[in-house]
Amino acid sequence: MSIFVAIFNFLYEIFLGCRHQHLTRPFTLQQQTYMVCLDCGKQIYYSPETMRPLTAREVRRMSVAQAGEVRIMPASVGVGVSAPTLVPARSRKPNAA
Numbered sequence: 001m002s003i004f005v006a007i008f009n010f011l012y013e014i015f016l017g018c019r020h021q022h023l024t025r026p027f028t029l030q031q032q033t034y035m036v037c038l039d040c041g042k043q044i045y046y047s048p049e050t051m052r053p054l055t056a057r058e059v060r061r062m063s064v065a066q067a068g069e070v071r072i073m074p075a076s077v078g079v080g081v082s083a084p085t086l087v088p089a090r091s092r093k094p095n096a097a
């Protein structure tokens with residue numbers, strides 16, 4: 001009987017991919033909480049507030065929020081000269097207005 005289970009699992013992984021059955025415990029690195037599949041290495045994002053994996057929509061919203069927005073901010077180029085430049089949100093100082 002186990003040979004049928006092995007064949008089923010083999011075909012399942014070929015056609016549908018990893019089922020992520022062997023996961024690490026949730027951990028937080030760089031303000032992201034996720035589990036890692038020990039079979040394929042995929043990161044499965046996890047909510048520490050609700051104690052469950054995030055849905056695909058929640059992962060998209062999180063990645064958009066972390067990507068930040070690009071704003072045009074004046075930067076001082078020289079004495080008396082200012083040119084608007086594109087500044088990614090990550091490189092901005094958080095206390096800069």
Ligand SMILES: [Zn+2]
Pocket residue numbers: 018019020021037038039040041042
């Ligand atoms: Zn996996």
